[in-house]
Amino acid sequence: MRKGILLLGIVLIISGSVVIQAEPEPAYENTIYVITLEGELTKALGESVIRGIHYAEEIDANAILILLDTPGGVMDITLEINKAISNSNLPIITYVYPSSAMAASAGTYILLNGHVAAMAPATTIGACKPYFMPAIPGIAVPEDAINKTVSFTIEQIKNIARSRGRNESIAEKFITEDLAINEEEAFKFGVIDVNPKDSVSIPRLLSSLNNRGVMVKERPTRIRTAGASLLYHEISLTEKVQNVLGNPAAASIFLILGILLVVFGIGSPEYYAPELIGALLLILGIYGMGLFSANIVGVVLIVLGAILFLVELFTPSFGLFGIVGVISLALGAAMLPKEPWITSGWMRNFQFMVIGVAIGVGLFLLFALIKILQIRRKKPVIGKKEMIGLKGEAITNIKNEGQIKIRGEIWRAKSETEIKKGEIVEVIEREGLSLKVRPFRKKTK
Template sequence: MISDTDIPVITYVTPKGGIAASAGTFILISGHVAVMTPGTTCGAAMPVTMSAPGDSPQAADQKTINFLAAHMKTIAEDRGRPGDIAARFVTENLSLNADEALEQGIIDYTADNLDSLLAKVDGLEIDVNDKNIILKTKDAEIVSIDKNLEEKVINVVSDPTVAMLLLMLGIYGLIIGFNSPGFFLPEVLGAICLILGLYGIGTFEVNLVAGFLIILGVGLLVAEVFTPTYGILGVGGVISIVLGILLMPLEPMMPIAWFSKFKVMAIGVGVIGAGLMLIIIAGIWRLRKLSPVHGVEEFANSKGVVIEELNPYGQIKIKGEIWNAVSMGQTTIPTGERVRVVARNDLELVVEPINENK
């Protein structure tokens, strides 16, 4: 975009202590005028990747390095900067401070602040797409362009770390919602997070195998919820998701520090998933220990009231329900008499009168 514009672009690394590393270096040298504040740094643009879960980020394959080095060199030479030095940002992970970058010809000026920058470039004649343009920056009005709401949202969800967190929150929300229907909040929030996460993932390059691992992990978690295996499928699902997250990003220009943070996030997702599985398994274990509430034992020794005379067949009301009943011993029990359930034959209860005097 900077290469094709007809408007002069000044790239400026500031404030003091700031860096233009990795992809930032590409942006810096793309400007028609490149400027750095003293105390800033540029370079370290060697592409990296995480080859296996748990490993430290490694240099990308030589094909990728050669391609990006050639691209960096082309951009630099197109702006009249030394292509060999620019290529070393990629091939050797070269870093330069502001003074070194100025001496090597990577940048055009150093400036302590924006006012100083504008004063230095005032009257400078530069070539923009074969057109000579003279910069008139003296007393120029500075207009800050803020991101609109859409750009802010895209900027947040396009971060691979945020995208993966949204994806996992969406998945866990849907699993919780489907396991306890009727509340709707987990399903709604889960669906929103899932859509935002999928959108964010679509903005950067991903590993297809990692995607399959995450899908497999989700399937195993769902299977654990609906066909409890005391954690076997759940643990497998969590492990599969964590491996998928670790292998997901293939962006070669992400800084090494980002990969470390991403690894911590993946482990955090695993811990949360393990905690969720522990809660589900504990709940299932408690349910398995409860006495049955249906079947033969549902009305054992429960008391009811005759609403249709048992002679010996009739009806009783018990626990708010009306049931067909038969009196034990084929005796007659009048309406309004209290009875106790002694047995159950399918949809018919066997009862006996309660002797209130006992």
Template sequence: MLRLLHISLMLFAMLFASPPAVAADAPAGSVRVIEIDGIIGPATASFVAQQLESAEAAGDRLLVLRMDTPGGLDSAMREIIRGILASPVPVATFVHPEGARAASAGTYILYASHIAAMAPATNLGAATPVAIGMSPGGDGGPQPPAEPGGEQGKEKAAKPQTGSAMERKAVNDATAYLRSLAELRGRDLEFAEKAVVEAASLSSTQALQAGVIDLVAEDLPSLLAQLDGREIEVHGKTVTLATADAEVLVVQPDWKLRLLGALANPQLAIVLMMIGIYGLFFEFTSPGFGVPGVAGAICLLVALYALHMLPVNWVGVALIAFGAALMVAEAFLPSFGALGVGGLVAFVLGGLFLIDSQLPAFGLSVPFL
């Protein structure tokens, strides 16, 4: 069994230690285009960081971050923003195509970029932190309606209520963070605060009028045409963009990053965990066959890696492991179903508590469990 586990560890290391693919033969002075499409997670942050390094090494004129996102994890968002702020290559975030959005974490990234652009019929905003379980601008409970002209209504309009001290800390931290990005890039401060405190949103036209973004462009050629000759500041130096004749290099994530993105799925993680547990169980109870042990060890290692990339509540992981142990024990210690039922209850509760986030894409549904 130790030999099988050793083989599994070697396969796992080979899978995730291979060098990341980088766009080859990138001509000097190119405009590099990458995409954020969907939830922002660790795989997204890794891809953006990789391409920022490649853009610097290749001497690219501009990196365009084409974005359509409902938001994502705070840690991944901040990693992307740190990369943008440290990049010597100008970064233009472009909310595209029509109908796309830069909500929540996307708004922060848009504010942090050297150039903020949007396509028509797109929107940004709703940047209130939601992973802490709060409702924007309120304490989460029903509030009596205030008279529009009354003192109560004026007071609430001037100072939105935020429930607990923890919620206020999160909102104040997010507000200060977005405000600091707005000050750095010379963007509208008023909307930055409203986007966090009131979950306010703007269309592309409204954002341009309010000074939140720099321009509206229908597509990538239009964006590059408008940016040509524009002067921006990068690390205290004035840079004149020359994008009209630049070659456009569209870079797609390599297989490793696509795999990591697929693994950041709680349903897949929990299925792999159960396959791993039962694979090892069958190997221990029927030694010598080999396949269940190898498959189980690989699945369990991949599941643990997937959980590492997710906002995991480790109490949920412990409950799932305890539930699986009880169900396995039922096979050896007949208890008229008591251990099996207890294991099932612990497993379901662990699944419900597993993901410590209210972002829909990172949650586990009750029907799935």
């Protein structure tokens, strides 16, 4: 009951913190609104970008500058971002920034859809080939499913390039050949609009774009950057929390740790923390899993791993069920994300990480659990003769009766001699659940 109240309290605290929203910025005149899209594109991060676009329109900013540094991410939210860009009443500049940044996969789609596209020095775009995770390990994804997804993504990226007057052929190769190019190549092939020499920094880029004409919703518009101040978009507390939870790596690790700690807690009921923390992590992991497309086979394998761990608790298999459970958890977590617009490199790193965490933590907790169960399965020493001669410590004053601690256990003790708290005692007889003791005296030669 106490565990349930504590858990409910923690969940309510988290829920309460999540609903807090940042106060909107006051309106500014002659402003460029800057939105940063950095890291994996999760649903929460994408919704923050969309919120920023709408807010920039509310304050009547001169233009919106979206800074891109992402390996890709969730397909659905990418489409929503591009919808918001296409329907915006303001000119939007998409800019791969800072130096050494990238806008791979989903990031490339967003870059191409800007009214003006630019790249800082030493940046990269492309690598948009959809990633296909087999539903069942060892069984290839059906060719029809691959072709449908590839056809959709090719048409999508070509439409974006065509609508902005950019190179459709190179855009298509981003998918068909998994092509990746740098800023010089992008400018040469007509994928971006600004010479990289004019986009080495944000001030330099904005200065080069002043009074540039673009079409915004089929309406000729001039980008006004002269003397404009920069107003940076702030991600809200809600979006920050959801961005962490919606990351497939974080959600997978939360699920794994949650399951392992709950099982460990069931196996060691004398401890409150494992079950409490495990249940909380499970809730967070399940919530996060709802923020991206999940592979149903991965979910089944994770559930199977949890069941095998529970079987290990009640079946003396010397760790066999537990080891298979660890493997099942690791495979399930590695297969969990089902997003075509993430790069194969990101997916490889993700899989190595979650498999490492699952195996490392799983084997450690399995070892600890087996040791606890082995200790519990040992027959306790309860015979009268086995207790005689053992030494212990008086934890109360003993006047006829008191308490002693012996081998980590507390016993009721009797003595014909007065014994003070802290003195060492020796068992001379056992009477039911009580021990008869005397002060221990070292023998002298």
